[in-house]
Amino acid sequence: MRKTATILLAVGALALTALPSNAAQPPQPTGQPNLASAFQDAAAKYDVPREVLVSVGFAETHLDGHNGRPSQANGYGVMHLASNNVNETMSEASKLTGLPVAQLSKDDASNVLGAAAVLDSYADQAGLKDRSDLGKWYSVIAKYSHSADGPTARLYTDEVYRVIARGVSTAGVSTDPKQVTPDLGAYAKVSPLGSKTKVQATDYPGAIWNPACTCNYAVGRTQAITTIVIHVTQGSYAGTISWFKDPAAQVSAHYVVRSSDGQITQMVAEKDTAWHARSANPYAIGIEHEGFIDQPSWFTDAMYRSSAALTANIADRRGIPKDRNHIKGHSEMPGNDHTDPGPNWNWDYYMQLVNGGDPNPPEYNFTTWGNGVNVRSAPKLSASVVTTLPGPTQVFVECQVQGDTVTANGYTNNWWAKLRDQGGYMTNIYIDDPNAKLPGVPDC
Numbered sequence: 324m325r326k327t328a329t330i331l332l333a334v335g336a337l338a339l340t341a342l343p344s345n346a347a348q349p350p351q352p353t354g355q356p357n358l359a360s361a362f363q364d365a366a367a368k369y370d371v372p373r374e375v376l377v378s379v380g381f382a383e384t385h386l387d388g389h390n391g392r393p394s395q396a397n398g399y400g401v402m403h404l405a406s407n408n409v410n411e412t413m414s415e416a417s418k419l420t421g422l423p424v425a426q427l428s429k430d431d432a433s434n435v436l437g438a439a440a441v442l443d444s445y446a447d448q449a450g451l452k453d454r455s456d457l458g459k460w461y462s463v464i465a466k467y468s469h470s471a472d473g474p475t476a477r478l479y480t481d482e483v484y485r486v487i488a489r490g491v492s493t494a495g496v497s498t499d500p501k502q503v504t505p506d507l508g509a510y511a512k513v514s515p516l517g518s519k520t521k522v523q524a525t526d527y528p529g530a531i532w533n534p535a536c537t538c539n540y541a542v543g544r545t546q547a548i549t550t551i552v553i554h555v556t557q558g559s560y561a562g563t564i565s566w567f568k569d570p571a572a573q574v575s576a577h578y579v580v581r582s583s584d585g586q587i588t589q590m591v592a593e594k595d596t597a598w599h600a601r602s603a604n605p606y607a608i609g610i611e612h613e614g615f616i617d618q619p620s621w622f623t624d625a626m627y628r629s630s631a632a633l634t635a636n637i638a639d640r641r642g643i644p645k646d647r648n649h650i651k652g653h654s655e656m657p658g659n660d661h662t663d664p665g666p667n668w669n670w671d672y673y674m675q676l677v678n679g680g681d682p683n684p685p686e687y688n689f690t691t692w693g694n695g696v697n698v699r700s701a702p703k704l705s706a707s708v709v710t711t712l713p714g715p716t717q718v719f720v721e722c723q724v725q726g727d728t729v730t731a732n733g734y735t736n737n738w739w740a741k742l743r744d745q746g747g748y749m750t751n752i753y754i755d756d757p758n759a760k761l762p763g764v765p766d767c
Contacts, residue, residue, distance in 0.1 A: 357431075357432055358386065358401070358431055358435070358494055358495055358496055359495050359496045359497075360432075361431060361432035361435045362377050362380075362435055364432075364436070365432075365435045368439065369439040369440055369442070369443035370443060370446075371442045371446070371454070372454065372455065372460065374457055374487050374498050375442070375457060375460050375464065375483075375487070376435065376438065376442070377498050378484075378486040378487045378498070379402065379442070379464060379467065379483055380401045380402050380403075380435070381486050381491050382483045382486050383398070383401075383402060383562070384400075384615070385494075385618060385621065386401050386493055386496055387494065387615065387617075387618050388434060390429075391428050394558040394562070394615075395556060395566060396562055396563075396565075396572075398410070398558065398562070399427070399429075399434065400427065400430075400431065400435075400437075401434050401435055401438075402434050402435055402438030403559070403562070404416050404427055404434060404437055404438060404441075406424075407569070408571040409471070409565075409571075410469035412437075412467065412469070413428070413437075415440075415441050416436075416437030416440055417437070419437070419441065419444060420433075420436055420437050422436070442463060442467055445463045445466045445467060446463050456506075457487060457501065457503045458503050458504050458505050461480055461505040461510060462507075462509065462510065464479075464483050465479065468561065468562070470561065470565045471564075471565040471568035472565075472568065474513055474515060474533070475516070475564050475565045476510070476513070477510055477515050477516070478515070478516050478560070478564065479559070479562070479565075482559075482560070482583075484505050488501065488502055488503065489711050493620075500711055516531050516588070525589040525592075526577075526592060526593045526637075526640075527578070527633055529587055529629075529633070530578065530587040530633075531589070532588075532589055533564060533588050534568075535567040535568055535590040535591050535597070536568050536569065536570050536572070538570045538573075539567055539569075539570070539597075539598060540575045540595055540596060541596040541604075542595050542596075543594065543596065544594065544595070544605060544606075546606040548593065548607070548641050548643070549607075549649060550603065550606055550608070550643070550651060551607070551634050551637055551649065551650045552600050552603065552607045552608065552609045552610065552651055552652070552653055552656060553610055553612070553634075553651065553652050553653065553663075553664050553673075554576060554609055554610065554611045554612065554652075554664065555611070555612050555614055555615065555621075555663040555664045555665060556579070556612060556613055557614075557615055557616070557663070558615075560579060560580075560582065560588075560613040563579050563611055563613065564588055564590065567579075573598065574598050574599060575590060575591050575597045575599065575609075576590065576591065576599045576609035576610065576611040577591045577592075577593055577599075577608050577610065578608075578611065578633060579610075579612075579613070580611065580612045580630045580633070581613050581626070582612070582613040582614055582622070582626050583623065583625065585625040585626050585629025585630070587633055593637070593641075597609050600653060600659060601656070601658045601659055602656075602657055603656045603658075603659075608637055610633065612626060612630060613626070616662060616663050616664060616666075616667065618667075622667060622668060627672060627673055627676060628676055631677045632676075634650060634677050635677050635679070638650070645674075645677050646674075647674065650674070652668065652670075687719065687721070688718070688719050688720070689718055689740050689754075690716065690718075691716045691718065691756050695712075696711065696716070696754060696755070696756050697711055697754070697755050698710050698711065698712060698742065698752050699752065699754075699755055700751065700752060700753075701751070702724045702725070702727065702741075702753045702755075703726050703727045704727045704729070704755065709752050718740070718742060719742070719743050720740040720741055720743065721741055721742070721743050722741050722766060722767040723738050723739065723740060723764050723765070723767065724738070724739045724740075724753060724766070724767045725737050725738060725739070725766075726753070726755075727755075729755050729757045730757060734757040739756075740754040740756065740764075741767055
């Protein structure tokens with residue numbers, strides 16, 4: 324699994340550097356104008372660090388309330404206050420704030436306030452005294468997830484801390500990147516998903532095996548497998564995994580793909596019938612993709628590439644033609660009223676990848692050194708940090724630029740790697756790595 328994880332990190336870097344001009348682009352911020360102040364006010368009122376509050380919201384929804392529409396787990400708003408058999412954060416928020424559920428569901432500021440109240444309550448229950456220490460919030464955030472088990476709770480909480488480390492800048496809300504060492508507490512004894520070899524092997528070698536509840540799928544098949552169905556979860560990666568493990572869900576899919584880096588979890592063996600496409604279930608394999616159909620920022624290049632590799636592998640193994648007659652969206656299946664993957668899913672690009680093509684192949688690649696390599700908006704150390712790459716990570720560059728001198732790992736120079744343009748998204752971004760000078764790469 325260690326080798327797989329390294330590969331996935333490398334693929335994740337592609338999300339920053341190789342998105343073709345015809346791929347779906349992240350939307351302009353759609354949050355309410357007062358969303359930034361809502362986070363500020365809620366954090367102050369309930370003594371919850373603003374970075375924690377914003378990062379939980381970003382991990383859940385990218386700070387989009389989706390006009391009060393529920394997620395697949397019946398969660399609402401920017402902070403995904405939920406109402407189901409295992410997660411009652413919505414009713415808890417209503418009791419703690421005195422606000423009606425209808426207001427908490429549809430008003431972003433109220434939703435943020437409700438989540439802050441719930442997190443505050445959980446912090447009190449945990450006896451958390453130093454509220455300013457971000458690392459101490461790990462178990463509180465894990466509880467907020469109401470995950471089906473410890474490993475899934477770690478998956479959720481680790482993602483929140485990755486957001487804290489990267490920082491957030493969307494929907495008019497921003498946080499600075501912060502390097503935090505989480506205090507895992509009792510979760511230190513919980514193995515992260517994918518860290519141990521499972522008894523039952525997965526069908527796809529690049530996937531983590533984490534089975535759905537046996538009550539959410541049928542053992543065996545009644546028809547030959549002929550179709551691969553593309554879904555969008557209407558929720559987060561960890562939340563979807565947890566939902567498929569919940570006995571009350573009565574739904575599942577064979578695979579779930581993460582937005583940020585393309586990580587894949589398999590939850591139902593391909594030989595068995597997942598419940599994802601009604602009458603098509605007996606002959607279909609379902610692949611869920613983290614995100615929401617009306618928010619294309621979830622559809623990263625890492626997700627497209629990882630999912631396409633999975634789809635191609637399934638098709639090759641099972642003799643399924645790699646065309647749109649056999650690789651379909653959930654909305655295209657008979658007897659379904661769903662609309663996913665929706666208009667923002669780039670079918671042309673996806674099918675090119677499935678068939679081994681790349682409409683915009685990289686010209687130069689470069690492997691970063693060490694961890695926490697910054698990606699900045701200009702080739703100077705005073706420029707804002709757009710994101711931070713895990714390392715070592717392979718990225719694709721288009722040229723080299725001279726800028727401020729950088730010293731690290733025993734090397735010093737002023738050459739910066741300019742990452743590939745993503746068709747107008749995240750243009751002119753640079754790595755401040757001292758090893759960025761590459762033979763044969765042209766100057767800008």
